[in-house]
Amino acid sequence: MxxxxxxxxxxxxxxxxxxxxxxxxAAGREDGPxxxxxxxxxxxxxxxxxxxxxxxxxxxxLEVREASQVVEMDEAPALALRRKRDSSIKxxxxxxxxxxxxxxxxxxxxxxxxxxxxxxxxxxxxIDRPALAAFLPVGDGYCVMVDAGANVDCKAGQLAQxxxxxSDCVRTYLGLDRPRVGILSNGEEKGKGNSVTVEAAAxxxxxxxxxxxxxxxxxxxxxxPRGVVDVLVTDGFVGNIVLKTAEGAVGEVFSALxxxxxxxxxxxxxxxxxxxSLKGLERRYRHSSYGGAMLLGVKAPVIVAHGSSxxxxxxxxxxxxxxxxxGMRRNTPRMTGGFGASPSTEA
Amino acid sequence: MxxxxxxxxxxxxxxxxxxxxxxxxAAGREDGPxxxxxxxxxxxxxxxxxxxxxxxxxxxxLEVREASQVVEMDEAPALALRRKRDSSIKxxxxxxxxxxxxxxxxxxxxxxxxxxxxxxxxxxxxIDRPALAAFLPVGDGYCVMVDAGANVDCKAGQLAQxxxxxSDCVRTYLGLDRPRVGILSNGEEKGKGNSVTVEAAAxxxxxxxxxxxxxxxxxxxxxxPRGVVDVLVTDGFVGNIVLKTAEGAVGEVFSALxxxxxxxxxxxxxxxxxxxSLKGLERRYRHSSYGGAMLLGVKAPVIVAHGSSxxxxxxxxxxxxxxxxxGMRRNTPRMTGGFGASPSTEA
Numbered sequence: 001m002x003x004x005x006x007x008x009x010x011x012x013x014x015x016x017x018x019x020x021x022x023x024x025x026a027a028g029r030e031d032g033p034x035x036x037x038x039x040x041x042x043x044x045x046x047x048x049x050x051x052x053x054x055x056x057x058x059x060x061x062l063e064v065r066e067a068s069q070v071v072e073m074d075e076a077p078a079l080a081l082r083r084k085r086d087s088s089i090k091x092x093x094x095x096x097x098x099x100x101x102x103x104x105x106x107x108x109x110x111x112x113x114x115x116x117x118x119x120x121x122x123x124x125x126x127i128d129r130p131a132l133a134a135f136l137p138v139g140d141g142y143c144v145m146v147d148a149g150a151n152v153d154c155k156a157g158q159l160a161q162x163x164x165x166x167s168d169c170v171r172t173y174l175g176l177d178r179p180r181v182g183i184l185s186n187g188e189e190k191g192k193g194n195s196v197t198v199e200a201a202a203x204x205x206x207x208x209x210x211x212x213x214x215x216x217x218x219x220x221x222x223x224x225p226r227g228v229v230d231v232l233v234t235d236g237f238v239g240n241i242v243l244k245t246a247e248g249a250v251g252e253v254f255s256a257l258x259x260x261x262x263x264x265x266x267x268x269x270x271x272x273x274x275x276x277s278l279k280g281l282e283r284r285y286r287h288s289s290y291g292g293a294m295l296l297g298v299k300a301p302v303i304v305a306h307g308s309s310x311x312x313x314x315x316x317x318x319x320x321x322x323x324x325x326x327g328m329r330r331n332t333p334r335m336t337g338g339f340g341a342s343p344s345t346e347a
Numbered sequence: 348m349x350x351x352x353x354x355x356x357x358x359x360x361x362x363x364x365x366x367x368x369x370x371x372x373a374a375g376r377e378d379g380p381x382x383x384x385x386x387x388x389x390x391x392x393x394x395x396x397x398x399x400x401x402x403x404x405x406x407x408x409l410e411v412r413e414a415s416q417v418v419e420m421d422e423a424p425a426l427a428l429r430r431k432r433d434s435s436i437k438x439x440x441x442x443x444x445x446x447x448x449x450x451x452x453x454x455x456x457x458x459x460x461x462x463x464x465x466x467x468x469x470x471x472x473x474i475d476r477p478a479l480a481a482f483l484p485v486g487d488g489y490c491v492m493v494d495a496g497a498n499v500d501c502k503a504g505q506l507a508q509x510x511x512x513x514s515d516c517v518r519t520y521l522g523l524d525r526p527r528v529g530i531l532s533n534g535e536e537k538g539k540g541n542s543v544t545v546e547a548a549a550x551x552x553x554x555x556x557x558x559x560x561x562x563x564x565x566x567x568x569x570x571x572p573r574g575v576v577d578v579l580v581t582d583g584f585v586g587n588i589v590l591k592t593a594e595g596a597v598g599e600v601f602s603a604l605x606x607x608x609x610x611x612x613x614x615x616x617x618x619x620x621x622x623x624s625l626k627g628l629e630r631r632y633r634h635s636s637y638g639g640a641m642l643l644g645v646k647a648p649v650i651v652a653h654g655s656s657x658x659x660x661x662x663x664x665x666x667x668x669x670x671x672x673x674g675m676r677r678n679t680p681r682m683t684g685g686f687g688a689s690p691s692t693e694a
Contacts, residue, residue: 149533152541186496186587194499194584221592225599237541238585240533245568245589246596252572253600253628260624267624270617277607277614281600 002034003325005318006101010040010070010088011108013308019107020048022314027061029315033322035061037101040088042066067091070108073307077111081119089113093120096300102328103321107305107314114150114295114304121298124165130297131162132236132304133169134243135320138227144170145184145224145232148293149240156199159183159233163204163213165296166231172331173294173301173324182219182229184238192218200233254282283312292317294324301325349381350672352665353448357387357417357435358455360655366454367395369661374408376662380669382408384448387435389413414438417455420654424458428466436460440467443647449675450668454652454661461497461642461651468645471512477644478509479583479651480516481590482667485574491517492531492571492579495640496587503546506530506580510551510560512643513578519678520641520648520671529566529576531585539565547580601629630659639664641671648672 007023009016019038026032038045042064049055049062069084071077081090089108093116095101106113110132118130134148146162146169147154154162163181170179183201185193193201201218208215216229221242224232234242257278261271271278292313295302301324305317354370356363366385373379385392389411396402396409416431418424428437436455440463442448453460457479465477481495493509493516494501501509510528517526530548532540540548548565555562563576568589571579581589604625608618618625639660642649648671652664 152533184588186499186584186591194582197584220595221588221590222595222598224592225595235541237533237544238588241531241568241585242588242592243568244533245571245593248567248569248572249593249596250600251569253597256628257604257625260628261621263624266620270620273613273617274608274621277610278604281603281607 003103003322004035004037004101005033005321005325006037006039006065006092006095006104007314007318008040008088008092008104008106008108008113009038009045010067011106011113012305012314013073013107014310015107016040016044016048018310019314020045021052021311022309022318023062024049024052024054025311025315026318029319031319031322033061033318035063036318037063037065037092037095039065039067039092039095040070041068065091065095071112073109075109075112077109077115080109080112081116087112089116090120093117093302096302097121102325103301103303105303105305105314105317105321107307107309107317110149110293110304110307113302117295117298117302121300121302124168124297124299127161127165127297128158130295131165132239132293133166133296134239134293136224136232138225141176141227141230142170142174143224143227143230143232144179144294145234145239145243146296147234147236147239148243149236151235152237154196154235156196156203159196159200159235160203160207162233162296163200163207163215163231166233167213169294169296170230173327175327175331176230178214179230180214180216180228181231181233182216184224184232184234184242185218185220188218188220188223190217196235204233254278292320294320301328350450350669351382351384351448352380352668352672353384353386353412353439353442353451354661354665355387355435355439355451355453355455355460356385356392357414358453358460359652359661360420360454361657362454363387363391363395365657366661367392368399368658369656369665370409371396371399371401372658372662373665376666378666378669380408380665382410383665384410384412384439384442386412386414386439386442387417388415412438412442418459420456422456422459424456424462427456427459428463434459436463437467440464440649443649444468449672450648450650452650452652452661452664452668454654454656454664457496457640457651457654460649464642464645464649468647468649471515471644471646474508474512474644475505477642478512479586479640480513480643481586481640483571483579485572488523488574488577489517489521490571490574490577490579491526491641492581492586492590493643494581494583494586495590496583497642498582499584501543501582503543503550506543506547506582507550507554509580509643510547510554510562510578513580514560516641516643517577520674522674522678523577525561526577527561527563527575528578528580529563531571531579531581531589532565532567535565535567535570537564543582551580601625639667641667648675 067088131147146166414435478494493513551562
């Protein structure tokens with residue numbers, strides 16, 4: 001059975017046009033989903049489809065589901081969700097809860113996606129609050145950074161929960177058996193860190209001794225791209241800053257590169273020769289780092305794409321959602337107790 | 348009168364050879380210092396000079412000063428400094444305190460440099476603890492990030508002090524009259540941040556109303572390279588992680604770039620054409636971000652270079668030290684009261 005995606009067609013700075021474009025792109029892929037449920041104002045969505053030469057109902061993969069309201073990007077999440085019971089994000093989570101969809105993709109208000117999922121979906125046991133996992137591309141795989149921005153003030157126990165949620169996420173969705181976990185810190189030596197991360201490291205060492213987690217210690221920022229761990233634990237304040245800083249630094253390098261390359265005739269020639277390779281690289285490094293995050297703490301895959309996502313990012317987020325949903329069928333989630341409850345979840 | 352530099356010749360992973368190499372390079376520059384005091388084991392330093400064809404005493408700029416001990420890179424700073432009273436870092440700070448040198452450069456144990464400076468040099472009034480400022484290249488100037496790693500757990504009042512110290516640093520050393528100050532946060536909107544940065548922002552707004560600081564609000568990681576502020580405030584845990592993450596991300600891009608460029612004949616040709624430009628760019632972005640930090644909270648310029656510094660970085664650090672020492676002569680430091688004392692230090 002193929003994967004069915006609930007897609008919040010109204011969420012994002014460029015919704016619905018770029019969201020619909022991404023859906024069409026994903027629908028055309030050989031390994032794409034069996035069905036994409038485009039959730040939102042059906043009139044707007046159908047107009048977008050028609051403008052791209054697709055008659056509503058004609059395509060076997062794309063299907064429109066009506067939702068009469070939209071949570072705007074700058075609205076306070078909890079209040080907006082209470083007021084807008086028929087919003088596209090809420091209808092999307094209901095499709096996931098009812099089993100009509102296997103995974104959810106949204107580029108809308110992140111807070112609203114987190115709150116709606118937490119309220120509507122089944123929660124992982126033993127978890128106090130949801131978190132966001134960013135999938136950082138590392139070699140052929142990913143390093144999953146938790147938390148990417150949902151919780152700005154964290155206690156040590158929360159960081160330990162992030163480690164367990166992240167491990168479960170990697171096991172379940174990516175099929176990796178004993179994911180390596182590290183804490184992002186200002187030095188790799190034991191004892192380095194602020195008071196919260198030092199306390200969290202001690203907790204994770206204890207959990208490691210009990211076999212609940214494979215803790216590798218501290219990880220420095222410069223070692224992230226080297227793939228030294230599969231799960232990188234940090235609070236949402238630092239996680240968010242780190243992702244945006246990397247994005248900014250990489251963008252700056254590409255801008256400078258293009259400027260330098262357009263100076264002399266020889267380098268302009270080189271630029272022409274290189275254009276395709278450069279574009280591929282830039283796509284990989286500039287946006288992927290912050291392109292898609294997954295909500296952890298609920299028992300179904302929810303992918304939160306960047307608010308500024310264009311068609312390609314949405315298509316990639318749908319691809320990640322398919323991969324996660326397929327992984328979930330193969331690998332039953334093992335997290336039954338979470339932190340502090342029944343730690344011996346390892347086989 | 349030219350600038351005289353005290354250079355810790357024994358500090359750093361590649362000391363003394365690369366330190367001496369950097370000193371020779373800086374001494375050969377037209378706008379270089381009047382004198383560089385190479386502090387450390389004179390026999391080792393002289394051997395390094397001779398191996399590069401320079402007879403001790405012959406060169407007018409380079410001068411060797413004996414220090415019989417070395418604080419190793421992994422030693423506990425306070426203890427090491429108590430035990431090694433004749434260490435190269437301690438002797439260097441004494442040369443600065445006595446007025447024999449105008450600025451100090453070290454690539455040695457950062458903690459030891461901080462503690463030695465704090466103990467030996469005159470302190471800025473109203474400051475509780477020293478901090479490290481990283482000079483991030485932005486356009487033709489710098490964005491000064493405080494703290495780059497000296498204080499991992501910070502209260503809001505400390506962040507406010509970092510803002511004042513950073514402003515004074517930029518005014519004194521770079522001659523910028525009313526430096527713009529921002530707090531690194533997970534969103535630029537007012538109210539975004541963790542509990543400590545939100546409280547610090549409120550303090551800085553109040554100091555801004557009193558004219559002690561020019562506070563511009565929150566700054567996101569991706570906006571750092573755009574030069575939106577002159578002083579970027581953060582705690583040393585986040586600051587250190589941010590610097591290393593940017594370094595890692597940029598390094599990864601250059602590695603990937605070189606790999607992509609060495610695949611086909613056309614791109615190999617392009618790579619050959621581009622090699623000089625690429626090298627320049629890489630130098631600028633890969634190392635400069637963490638190449639040199641300045642100690643704040645003392646009344647003299649102390650530059651702490653990266654432990655892995657090679658000759659070129661040391662030469663650049665000496666250049667920064669010269670610029671700061673010259674700036675200090677032109678612009679008297681205005682910070683008399685620091686945070687909470689006499690805030691109306693603006694003219």
